[in-house]
Amino acid sequence: MAKVATETKKSAANSVTSSKTFEKIQAIIDRTSNKAGASIRVLQQAQGLVGYLPPGVLKAISRDMKIPLSELYGIVSFYSFFSLVPKGKYVLQVCMGTSCYVKGGEKILDTLRKDYNLVPGGITSDGRFSLEMVRCLGCCGLSPVIAIGKDVHRKVKPSHLKDILSSYR
Numbered sequence: 212m213a214k215v216a217t218e219t220k221k222s223a224a225n226s227v228t229s230s231k232t233f234e235k236i237q238a239i240i241d242r243t244s245n246k247a248g249a250s251i252r253v254l255q256q257a258q259g260l261v262g263y264l265p266p267g268v269l270k271a272i273s274r275d276m277k278i279p280l281s282e283l284y285g286i287v288s289f290y291s292f293f294s295l296v297p298k299g300k301y302v303l304q305v306c307m308g309t310s311c312y313v314k315g316g317e318k319i320l321d322t323l324r325k326d327y328n329l330v331p332g333g334i335t336s337d338g339r340f341s342l343e344m345v346r347c348l349g350c351c352g353l354s355p356v357i358a359i360g361k362d363v364h365r366k367v368k369p370s371h372l373k374d375i376l377s378s379y380r
């Protein structure tokens with residue numbers, strides 16, 4: 212059974228606060244800051260470097276680019292491809308749209324929490340899965356539905372989860 216990635220988060224936090232990481236971010240800023248859309252470009256590249264955008268990275272970008280931190284948070288929350296939390300190797304999305312909710316989406320979430328200690332916004336201790344809730348994946352007739360990466364799994368029962376998750380290495 213996987214547990215929430217306290218250790219993974221600690222090591223990720225340590226690696227993102229390393230001076231080498233900040234040197235690399237400074238280099239990104241130096242070569243990007245005079246280009247159009249510089250703030251989005253810098254945020255994208257910093258996320259590519261670190262994997263997500265922790266507060267320390269956003270503060271450094273804010274300070275070095277002289278952009279208010281609130282403006283950066285505004286950009287990050289507007290564009291769905293930015294993330295303020297670490298992501299797993301696979302992003303597991305559980306649909307909680309009306310049809311999936313009625314047909315057992317909540318039981319899937321319960322099983323992920325109980326058996327994998329995985330909650331929305333969380334990540335497994337091995338870094339394999341992070342969990343998101345979504346509103347509709349467009350195949351309501353086959354609910355409940357989960358998506359892992361580009362794969363959509365239909366008519367999922369909690370008892371299917373072990374086999375489904377074990378097929379992602």
Ligand code: FES
Binds near residue numbers: 308309310351354355
């Ligand atoms: S509500 Fe889940 S796919 Fe539409």
